[in-house]
Amino acid sequence: MTENIFTLLTQEVRGALAALVPDLPPEALARVQVEPPRDATHGDMATNAALVAAKPARMAPQKLAAALAEKLLALPMVVEATPAGPGFVNLRLDEDIWRAQVPVVLRAGEAFGNSTLGAGVRANVEYVSANPTGPMHVGHCRGAVVGDALANLMIKAGYDVTKEYYVNDAGNQVLALGWAAYWRYLRAVTLDADEWNAEATEQRFGTTLQYRGDYLVAVGDALAERFGEQIMARRIEPGMLAAEETVSAFAPALERGWLVRTNWLDTARETAVAMMMAEIREDLAKLGVTHDVFVSERALVEAGGVDAAITLLGEKGLVYQGVLEPPKGKTPDDWEPREQLLFRATSFGDEVDRPLRKSDGTGTYFANDIANHQHKVDRGFAELVHVWGADHGGYVKRMAAVVAALSDRRVSLDVVLTQIVQVVKGGEPVRMSKRAGTYVTLSDLIDEVGRDAVRFTMLTRKADAQMEFDLDKVVEQSRDNPVFYVQYAHARCRSVLRQAEATDAALVAGLDAAPLDALTDPAEMALIRRIASWPRSVEAAATAREPHRIAFFLQDLASDFHVLWNRGRDDSTLRFIRAEEPEATRARLALVAATATVIRSGLGVMGVTPVEEMR
RNA sequence: GUCCCCGUAGCUCAGCAGGAUAGAGCACAGGAUUCCUAAUCCUGGGGCCGUGAGUUCGAAUCUCGCCGGGGACACCA
Structure with a gap:
């Protein structure tokens, strides 16, 4: 873990305040913040300590600020402390404190910014979880990237993260997939696409083919290759059916004179799911997204997870047979009162209680999801995070309610919604x-x-x-493309370092020990401050569960670097490599190396590969 | 009708768990640029932070109402 100049200073300020106001309640102390002020002319750091403590201390904030400023001035790292405004204390730090962050970065490498914020808490981040009914499209992509980056971010912030994919391989969707795969199989094995066109197939079997995309052709081929004519549908001739066959046959097809065994459908479904999942994993790999765990819905259901979870909720008195009110406002045309098994979600902040079983007694999707969450709680995760599409927003409350219920409110559920x-x-x-x-x-x-x-x-x-x-x-390769802009900053850093090394390898050796006194230009100091704020940005982004902040941080960092670079165009004394000034060169190379390191650290969270040069 | 998200510069968006004079890019206006650090640079104008109240030392940020946009709303997944 790298030492964090912000948390360090916060502790100092809190200590000074506590010494000044001995009986200050801890809540007030906790509200004390030290952060860089918006307006840089106010100094390096500002604290609200006096404002926060004024009331409990029964002192005028300005007066307290003045006393605090005096006390903070005694700190070795503080060169200037002035009360300001309604009761802020502005601090100017010894520039050496900032410069000292450069070797800290260089020694830590990409681990710079790692935090203990998460305190090793076990967190489960579930994302993608696309239905295995087809290849991934761009709609899935955002959730995949956001989830993966968020998980990386939480790892960097000190959580013990498991990246999870929930495979929806149970239910009607994959059943429909099974039919479609079977249909493709029939076309492959009979070599007659006309005979087995979609409409004819639907009529013969009394079913609907939901998935007609070409991507299932390969599944049909695979089934044909493996089974030949073994699992082919047959037209029923008089007297050919054994009792055993009618039992295992798909009834609507049977009525229409066709024999399709349900175990053939199972086979088609399983093959299709397996092949789709393989393809999805390939796509994810292509995107650089990996998961630690794939949890099968079907496996959970078959292991009795749903019943077990419902039983558990029942033991807590949270399950009952009841009839839901019709939804307020517009009532669906086919609405009718139905008695169902319900979960008392209203006890945990949801608007209405939620059905666990349909009126015919079979489980709802929600019930299966309860098993999924029970499974997570059982494995000892303390924080659950989901990345869902925004269209699932209505589902959040009931899921949070379930997690609270299952864990007796010990486990939290955060849902990050992604828009289209x-x-x-x-x-x-x-x-x-x-x-x-x-x-x-x-x-x-x-x-x-x-x-x-x-x-x-x-x-x-x-x-x-x-x-x-x-x-x-x-x-596009221009300023207004953030991808390019950030990559370009890194490439420029690397280019400078390569060039220096080519000139004289000694220039870039042991940069973490280089004297840095030559770094005095405001643009250089601004860059250093930005670099030093990386750990703080990581913590803020992780706390807010907002990985996009990393991208914005990197744009700001890149901007600071490009500004410095551009200043070297106008003023050649500010160039990084100056043959006549070896010490300044070493100092600047250290800064450049630190910049590149932090960019890599940030890109690492985002899962983006830093480039060495632009081509 | 209920719930959730959103409303910030002409445009696209940030705004760090409430802080001081609200930011960036694009666009616009002016200027620089035979540089070698190519894929430009510098400066500037531009805002009732949708709106009305409330909470407090202090609100774009928190609470409530309203207006406008999007989404979700028994047994589907």
Whole structure:
């Protein structure tokens, strides 16, 4: 863990305040903050300590600020402490304190910014969890990137993180997938696409083919290769059916004169799910997203997880048979009172109680999700985080209620919602349609603009803000493309270091011991301050569960660096490498190396690869 | 009708758990640039932070109402 100049100073200020006001309540002390003021002319740091303590201390804030300023001035790192405004104390720090952060960065490397904030708390971050019913498209992409970056961020902030994917391999969706795969199999094995066109198939089997995309052709082929004609549907001839066969046959098909065994459907479904998951994992790998754990919904259900969770809730007195009120406002046309098994979600802040079983007694999706969360609680996670699409926003309260109920309020659930991404090319929206060929897959997107551009761009907006993804802009090499701007800063750093090394390898050796007194220019000091604030940014972003802040930090850092670089164009004495000033050169190279290190540290959180040069 | 999210410069968006004179990029206006550190740079104008109250030393930030935009609203997943 790297020492953090901000937390260090906060402790000092709190200590000084406590000495000044001995009986100050701890709550007041906790509200004391030390942070860089908005307006840099106010100094390096400002504290609200006197404002916070004025009331409990029964002292005028300005007066307390003056006393505090005097006390803080005694600290070796503080060179100036002045009361200001309504009761702030502005602090100017010894510039050496700032410069001393440079070797701290160089010694820590990319670990600079790691924090103990999370205190090793076990956190489970679940994201992507796309249904295994087809390849990933751009809609899934944002959640994948946000989730992965958030998990990385929490790891950096000191949490013990498990990255998890919940596979929705139970329920009607994958059943429909099974049918579609079976249909593709029939076409493959009979080699007759006309005979087995979609409409004819639906009529023969009395079912609906929801998934007609080409991506299931490979599944059909695989089934055909493995089973040949073994699992083929058969037209029923008089007297051919054994009792055993009618039991295992899919009834609507049977009625229509076709034999389709349900275990064949299971096979088709399992094969399809396995192949889709393999493809999804490939896509994720392409995006650089990895998960530690894949949890199967089906496995949870088959292991009795749903019943166990409901039983547990029942033991807590949170389950009952009841009838829900119709929703306020517009009542659905087909609404009728139904008695169902309900979970008392209202006891945990939800608006209404939520159904655990449908009126026919089968489990709801919600019930399965309870098992999923029970599974997490059982594994000992103290904090659960989900990344969901914004269309699932209505689901948050009931899930939070369940987690609170299952864990007796010990485990927290945070849900990060991600808004829609609209892909744009040449000013025109790129249409997404699952049915037609204009389906923009994640894989296509990565092929088009590259993985790093995709990941970075997905983090340039707050997760719950809608985003336009402009295919032309994200590969543009200019100031207004943040991906380029940040990468370019890193490449420039590396270029300088390479050049220095080529000139004289001794220049770049042991930079963490280089004297830094030559770093005096305001642009250099601004860059150092930015670098020093990286640990603080990590903690703030992790606390808020907002990985996009890392992208913004990196843009600011890159900007500080580019400003310094540009100053060297006008004023050659500010260039990094100056043959006539070896000591200044060493100091600046140390700063450049530290800048590159922090950029790498930040890009690491985002899962973006830093480049060595722009080509 | 209920719940959730959003409303900040002409545009796209930040705003760090309430702080001092609200920021950045684009666009706009003026200026610099035979540099070699290519993929520009510097300066400037521009704002009732949707609106009305409240909380307090202090509100873009927290609370409530209203206006406007988006989303979700028995048994689907």
